Amino acid sequence: MILLYLKLFWTFFQIGLFGFGGGYAMISMIQGEVVGRHHWMTNGEFTDIVAISQSTPGPIGINSATYVGYTSLTNAGYAPVWGALGSLIATFAVVLPSLILMLAISRFFMKYKNHPVVEQTFMGLRPAVIGLLAAASLLLMNAENFSTPGQNPWQFFISVGLFLFAFIGQQVYKMNPILLLVLCGLSGLLLL
Template identity: 45%
Template sequence: METLSLLLQIAWTFFVIGAFTIGGGYAMLSLIQNEVVAAHGWITESAFTDIVAISQMTPGPIGINSATYVGYEVLYGATGLHWMGVLGSAVATLSLILPSFIIVLLIVRFYTRFKGSTLYEGTMGWLRPTVVGLIAAAAVILVVRTTWTGCVPSFEIVRENFADWKSWLLLAAAFAASLWGRVNPIIIILAGAALGLLLY
């Protein structure tokens, strides 16, 4: 009974996180931290930091990774049973994506009805260049860290992503292979891993 109420709590908590996170993975992190570490005390601060590190090294969105890990930890911690941990993972992960599912399906219906109308195309003519800028920003943030002291910005290279000058060569080579060679991105990632093992 206690386990069931714990499962329901996890389901509700991750449902709320899924519904109120706007703006992607890193926005979601602060919400998860707030709910799971501070409000419920389900995992410790250092365990949370580990999840973030693991999420950066493994495939998949950081929000999904955190939900999976926390769901396992909490249920396994409470019952000592591995299969309960797996159940907790599944409940947390599915609860997290349920709000997106409902909302995106609503948007999709709207989209298919209005696609092609002048108003839709006109608005999209504004949104598409904005998305280009947002994607550029996502890439820039991974390379340069900006800190502000008053009105004076200072920039530094993100060392976790750019270890040394060889990183820039890797970036340039991957850019050329992808833009002009149209090499499959999966092959480029695997090549990056192989070169990382060779160069470092």
């Protein structure tokens, strides 16, 4: 069991260290390690993790580390309490590289943010980051989140309506984003 904990720690430390490019890129890395290399769970069980991560709050990297940590122990026949410890170890391991790296970078940035080279670099970066944000929202405007007029017209039009409501509520009326999320979720519960 100790060996399994060590393996979990090492695997998720590596995923935290080399997981570039956000949640979904990380997911495929975790899948490769957890299903392909270590056989801690089946592909079907892994798909469940992705689905659960999408329908619960929180970063996908944290969600899947927590779930894999638990499932890998219980699949190996250990009691749930050891599974919970596995969750804790995997989650800690995935955050640790970020903590070390970001601390170093934050220190550097705070010290040199007024240095001309750093300033010029960030002058170029800022407009590109706006593009990054635009791309992130464009990528999410897909059938999975909105359905399509052909597939399910009712869901599609309600989704577009909720999108416009949340967009205008946030942009024009500066409504609290959490309130908007809850309102749209409740509308979904009633209408979809």
